[in-house]
Amino acid sequence: xxxxxxxxxxxxxxxxxxxxxxxxxxxxxxxxxxxxxxxxxxxxxxxxxxxxxxxxxxxxxxxxxxxxxxxxxxxxxxxxxxxxxxxxxxxxxxxxxxxxxxxxxxxxxxxxxx
Ligand code: AMP
Numbered sequence: 001x002x003x004x005x006x007x008x009x010x011x012x013x014x015x016x017x018x019x020x021x022x023x024x025x026x027x028x029x030x031x032x033x034x035x036x037x038x039x040x041x042x043x044x045x046x047x048x049x050x051x052x053x054x055x056x057x058x059x060x061x062x063x064x065x066x067x068x069x070x071x072x073x074x075x076x077x078x079x080x081x082x083x084x085x086x087x088x089x090x091x092x093x094x095x096x097x098x099x100x101x102x103x104x105x106x107x108x109x110x111x112x113x114x
Contacts, residue, residue, distance in 0.1 A: 003046075006098035010044045019074075024060060025067055027103075036106025037075050037082065041068050047099040050088045068103045077105035 008014045010026050019039055020027035030038040041064045047053060053061060065084065072078045082105030087094040 004098045006042045007046055035104040037077050039071055039103040041101040048097045050086050064101050083109050
């Protein structure tokens with residue numbers, strides 16, 4: 001089965017600008033940034049969407065959020081503020097079928113999504 005693009009990034013097949021890497025997650029620059037800071041926090045294990053997570057994955061989800069918080073601090077937007085988004089499914093406008101958390105910041109975001 002062909003791997004999704006984020007699995008390929010996690011395996012180093014597709015190059016990216018990496019900001020964080022550990023056993024569980026990888027964080028890298030979004031290729032089409034919607035804000036001055038637009039980073040994707042992606043689990044290395046494949047989950048198609050948030051719908052695939054269960055109770056045993058609470059730790060992973062918490063870890064993803066804490067990595068986002070750490071990156072917000074490192075990129076100087078912790079105090080100015082930022083937004084975390086997980087798109088899920090067609091109505092959520094999820095395009096890449098691999099769970100990911102968007103970290104957006106560096107400008108005042110609108111009341112809409114971005
Ligand atoms: P979503 O709509 O939540 O599925 O968002 C997918 C995000 O992945 C979009 O913001 C894309 O710009 C981003 N994206 C797609 N391909 C790549 C890539 N090769 N490297 C970095 N970001 C990507």
